[in-house]
Amino acid sequence: MAETTRFLLPESAIPTRWYNIVADLPMPPPAVLHPGTKQPVGPADLAPLFPMEIIKQEVATERFIDIPDEVLDVYRLWRPTPLHRARRFEEALGLPADVRIFYKYEGVSPAGSHKPNTAVPQAYYAKQEGVKRLATETGAGQWGSALALASSLFGLELKVYMVKISFAQKPYRRAMMETWGAQCVASPSNETAAGRAILERDPDSNGSLGIAISEAVEDAATRDDTKYALGSVLNHVLMHQTVIGQEAVEQMQMADAFPDVVVGCVGGGSNFAGLAFPFIQEKLAGKTMRVVAAEPAACPTLTRGVYAYDFGDTAQLTPLVKMHTLGHGFVPAGIHAGGLRYHGAAPLVSLLKAEEVIEAAAVKQTAAFESAVLFARSEGILPAPEASHAIRVAMDEARAAQAAGEPRTILFGLSGHGHFDLAAYDAYLSGSLQDYEHPQTEIEAALAGLPSVAE
């Protein structure tokens, strides 16, 4: 019988603590600033939007935070997730025996991605603090689906502002959220001042994640029974995702291997951070390894953006965070990896990039789909377009090692399946998928709109 290729942990191995990388950083992360005063925000500023426990976690400095039993009970529906040796993919690539590829697969969650890892605790803490209703935004629908699932399990109402173009293109994602009991509306909507302002200027607006965030934040800020929940970018979100990497560290030990390179795709950065941070903990402690963030060439936040204070949304309602950004007014090209179309990157990921702890690589979408199809035909799993960016970088790393005659162990994050993205596969297979790179002048124009902050 062939060697083991799927490394499974018992239920008892689900991490019981989240890992907070802030405790191990060489310097404290830059302060979050109030959008009006540009002074550091305090818990009181965030209280209208978030449950108090979430605010505490956002600024926490201890290395580990215990996961509540009620959250573990839900994690147990699909965690621990498998880690695979990509034996068949390696064979399809014709790699030598000492160039190995592993992947950690988060598509086994009921929502089909890593997003429930943070949706569940966010819904739990809201419920604990007496919140009746959550508001959020979603682009391609992964986050909205995950929060709909979590809200359903904890008996919360949920309102999802879904980017209008996705609302129209992905009716099944909407139906999935509604099946879990959420209410879903196309953004920009008539239900918020931010939405109405956009519609007045442009009644045919396709919407954007930045606009949808503005609507959800306004909804939560103006209703006493409602809090806001965000699916990426913020410290607590990234921390919740570290269950991925903690499991992966243990599973790589089962495989008697340690990665020379860890690769994750980056939109806001939570999937990347979830897998990579527990490995970066070892790197910061002296282990030799590389960590690569894979982003779309059509939304090149880490490779072509600047590290500066910016708003998280279009309407400039959110606090200012220091991050790699293309400018809050930047509108990324309409690529199929909708989950990666965000103008900024998580402050913690951005800081690690600025400090050169991690690297970044930009991937064109046709190259991502090419590797996704090769992966599907060899490993069986049909990857989400977002995760395909990580597959591409892993594949390029493997080929580079082969060309150099070097051994290399590569681990990448397969953040979700592509069951709701088959229109994109169809476009790729029929040859109608286009690549796009924003001209430098366009990026510079968007960056000119950055707020001025005295540092």
Add this chain to the structure above:
Amino acid sequence: MAETTRFLLPESAIPTRWYNIVADLPMPPPAVLHPGTKQPVGPADLAPLFPMEIIKQEVATERFIDIPDEVLDVYRLWRPTPLHRARRFEEALGLPADVRIFYKYEGVSPAGSHKPNTAVPQAYYAKQEGVKRLATETGAGQWGSALALASSLFGLELKVYMVKISFAQKPYRRAMMETWGAQCVASPSNETAAGRAILERDPDSNGSLGIAISEAVEDAATRDDTKYALGSVLNHVLMHQTVIGQEAVEQMQMADAFPDVVVGCVGGGSNFAGLAFPFIQEKLAGKTMRVVAAEPAACPTLTRGVYAYDFGDTAQLTPLVKMHTLGHGFVPAGIHAGGLRYHGAAPLVSLLKAEEVIEAAAVKQTAAFESAVLFARSEGILPAPEASHAIRVAMDEARAAQAAGEPRTILFGLSGHGHFDLAAYDAYLSGSLQDYEHPQTEIEAALAGLPSVAE
């Protein structure tokens, strides 16, 4: 911490043998007859269609057949599958502590259903015997997807004849098959004599599973490089699926429980058989338990059909098998559980029904979706419409036990997820889903077309 609700087996617990219920039946199954001569068919009659190892398995009488290592290597990509205690669903139903519901979940396979359990060995044996290409039919797309996956892993070409109405309604299923490298065509097609004959009579034909089977069988019978593969009904297909039930027997032991009732949905019958046969082995050996086949009220093969010899397809190309049937000319109403829309049921399942070893229950689709939504909102997993019929029967069993004040342990098969069926959920949630029951006169008219066979 709460009790365990998800029972996971280690990779080493994947069954290494398929269970062949024929060895334990009180009588041998009725012979399969040649459609022309109406005499029992021999291996030579089936050789143009199936690999020889498959033909051997179809008529095998030994209790266990070893699973090849190469097949186990692929099973290992997702097996063993989890068995869950439906704790949250029980709570949502308000059940007492001694009425318990368990489910075995097959939706974790890359194709999202139980179908790869047989697609993989069928592709493997074909490859072993030098076959270059497979032909098959698919209705809703689960089987076509599973065989596309398996063909991709073993390097076989695949042609899928997909029922035209589904081809149009489910472009994403087609794209999934194409991503795995299969060629997919709407049936009836111009590529076979059977298809052309239908199109000549009715150019706008929506197709049916019976027609698509005729096309795929003709394709395989007329090409030297091609064999046919069927996703249900036949003995070997049911046997391949017994990995489900063998795992479930062990997992119920882990849960320190034995089911009083086992429930599975039945279209052709392979999912039902896969879960139930290893339990029926214990029932036939004297264990007290009930086994219930859940079928759609709109295609009531086991509850309103007759037990008689009939063709498997519309064009009367297949051998005659003795089964519960509504007549090969019966056209089931267009319900959303496409995988259950078949005029017959597997001969082995039919025999067990005729011998009263198993029971059958018919479920209306609105009742199925009602329980599916309740299940999704409590357990998180979004069920396939097919599996929702089993959920409904399990729920009704639980409520009956509660009403009678009796303890009851119920196990049902959750054969797949509903990620490709969200249009159906949308229809249900918006109130536009209709129930349909065929009038008795219609069923009698179809049954009048049964072939006459001297028994």
